Amino acid sequence: MKILLIGNQNVGKSTLFSRLTGINVVISNYPGTTVELKKGRIKLDKKLEEVIDVPGIYNLEPTSKAEEIATKMLKDENLVINVVDATNLERNLYLTLQLLEKNIPVIVALNFWNEIKHKGISIDVKKLEKMLNIPVVPIVAITGQGIKKLVSQLKKIKAHPRCKFNDKEKWAKIGKIIKEVQRIKPRRHTFLEKLEDLSIKPLTGLPIAILILAFTFWLVRFIGENLILYIFEPLFNLYLPIATYLSNLLGSGFIHNVLIGTLIKGQIDYVQSMGLLTTGLFVPFSMVLPYVFAFYLVLGFLEDSGYLPRLATLVDNIMHKLGMHGLATIPMLLGLGCNVSGALSVRILETKRQRFIAATLMAIAIPCMAQMAMVFGLLGKYGIKGLGIFFITLFIVWLGLGFLLNKVMKGGTPETFMEIPPYRIPYLKSLVKKLGMRIRSFLKEAIPFVLLGVLIINILYALGVIDIISKIAAPVMVNILGLPKEAATSLIMGFLRKDVAIGMLLPLGLTMKQLIIASVVLTMYFPCVATFVILFKELGLRDLIKSTVVMIISTLLVGGVLNFLL
């Protein structure tokens, strides 16, 4: 037997899944966070049963891939927990009635039970149970309230005698149920509801959006910088004597070069030395991790508050001109954290064309936090000018390329149709959990690639391959991009890790202009291996090749133009 969690989008299925199985999954306050089936286990009567978190659906007559998958699973010997949003009972019941048409046991978990009261809603659960003829358990998935009762009921439920209604009959029955079980008292708008209105009306919403985004950017830099200054750099200063001792112990030679790297003026330089135990640790932990932490902390608040779908509505118009929905802001924002999670989330867009445009634009013009952290380190000393040109260039590329792709590619963008969730005060425990998951997955992804990258670069240096590549790439590097030919090495590193690649620019002694060009080129020319693999899975080989061609051409073009203009 499998236990399926089925319900509309953004009703809290993943939160309940996490509660039932103890498995941590990313949950947010916007529709479409879960894009694939998640499986876990729960102990029932001393037997382990499989629990499956199914992406949100509205209908069992499939129109989307998620609905198709869900419908197929209903044919097995399964049990359904129908997660229902108690604040939106009426439309949630449509799916419930459809589930009752199947010959499988169904139990209703009435989620957000804590929210109905201040919305002035009251629901008669006993009556609802009687009218639906299945058990109904009110729960608050995020705090765990009611979960025990839900689980104890699971053991008892039996298949409901199959009933059959047509659409009209279903809505009539729903109307009858709502009339009997639900009462809504008129009440004054709460502060959060007033804020909901203000942040979606263009006149007030656009200034609010600009303020929020600017504040987000400032906050991420503020937290990141201070973590580096007061925690991570002092920690690495403590570690320096140990590394120096090791360096003296090893003397010189290949092993020393791989582990410690090259000494700069007789000293270990954490950024430039390029050893596994120096740069290989310093870049991911001391330069990148603080920013990744800061970014995901702030993003978590934005996600869980319910702001993002409002931002998506405000920019929907512009996004349509680039061949995407407003909702494509979500892969873009996630891409700013890590291009891998950005590439995964393009699935919330429904057409192939949109997914291609969103994935390509993200891979080309959205620098990940790891890369940005290094750019902050390198260009930060030139103040607003260096960073300004870097970000404005990428923004223009993003706009221009999106506009172009939308013009050139066949087909159009379907119209936006999405639910805006209510504002919710983020729940601290789940914020911390999500942050922890993201940090862990960053470390899991970053550390091996950083170390592997540093190792490969050292081996290539020792074999003299780097010199050969630099010579081959010299015409492009020098003539088109105005960079020294040695910068080609960082492009090789960039396949593996863009953060380390940008660090490799430091020993070259570049001017501000060259640093800007190199940073832009490193962002655009190719996604890192980890992102590349996901893009291959999401887009398929043909579209990936197309996307790659767009990348290379636009990189050379933009790099050349910058070299000419600056």
Added chain:
Amino acid sequence: MEILLLQLQTGKKAKIKRLEGGYSFQRKLASLNIRVGKTIKKVTTQPLGGPVVIEVDNTEVTLGMGMAMKIFVEIKK
């Protein structure tokens, strides 16, 4: 009087009278409870042909302008 949802004033409530478009369009709207007979409130319209935001049963929904042009409503007295 029956008017287009698009013509409805911001902040005003109205009852949905008629939906143009086929079965799949109607079903799509029904998934967020936008059906004939439901009372909706127009929250705002984004400028330059942007989407329309309406409120159904205390929930805000964003829908493209093309969709809003297929929804006919009657203003409540």
